[in-house]
Amino acid sequence: MKTGLKLPDVTFHTRVRDETVGGPNPFRWQDMTTADYFGGKRVILFALPGAFTPTCSTYQLPGFEGGFDAFRAAGIDEIYCLSVNDSFTMNKWAEAQGIEKVKVIPDGSAEFTRRMGMLVAKDNLGFGPRSWRYAAVVNDGVIEAWFEEPGLMDNCPEDPYGVSSPETLLGYLQGQAVAAQ
Numbered sequence: 001m002k003t004g005l006k007l008p009d010v011t012f013h014t015r016v017r018d019e020t021v022g023g024p025n026p027f028r029w030q031d032m033t034t035a036d037y038f039g040g041k042r043v044i045l046f047a048l049p050g051a052f053t054p055t056c057s058t059y060q061l062p063g064f065e066g067g068f069d070a071f072r073a074a075g076i077d078e079i080y081c082l083s084v085n086d087s088f089t090m091n092k093w094a095e096a097q098g099i100e101k102v103k104v105i106p107d108g109s110a111e112f113t114r115r116m117g118m119l120v121a122k123d124n125l126g127f128g129p130r131s132w133r134y135a136a137v138v139n140d141g142v143i144e145a146w147f148e149e150p151g152l153m154d155n156c157p158e159d160p161y162g163v164s165s166p167e168t169l170l171g172y173l174q175g176q177a178v179a180a181q
Helices: 034-038 054-066 068-073 087-097 111-115 166-180
Strands: 011-017 027-033 042-048 078-083 103-106 119-121 129-131 134-139 142-148
Touching: 011 087, 011 103, 027 034, 034 042, 042 054, 054 068, 054 078, 054 087, 054 166, 068 166, 078 087, 078 129, 087 103, 111 129, 134 166, 142 166
Parallel strands: 042 078, 078 103
Antiparallel strands: 011 027, 042 134, 119 129, 134 142
């Protein structure tokens, strides 16, 4: 569906650890752009409804973290997890999950998600605007392969999960490697 499209140019407002700041909270603001994250690399981007939510915390994020080495072996440079949450929340969620390899991207204003056409209302769960669950293989800022959960709609009564799973993406990448041989 979105294969071949270039990712939208967005600036993400992130908090990064910087020991020169000192004190009990040694973090500073750092703006990162789409080009900073995706330029010159082949990466996996997966987006989900929210940090600290059950499916995201139990399966999707830990699955990509646990499979990181297999993804690397399949030609992936980085794995990014994006959610319509602020940087404080995304960083604390990654810390709480023990994430060391997957990098989190905060889309606090939902600009990237909206421009991707993946912003949905989740008012039925008290979330407000959030990302629909999807994943993509992105090569130098261009979508190489797209994995969108079925049923994209506002206030979806379900939370479909499977198409954007780590297992599905790894299968795609490994199948691609076999086909190239």
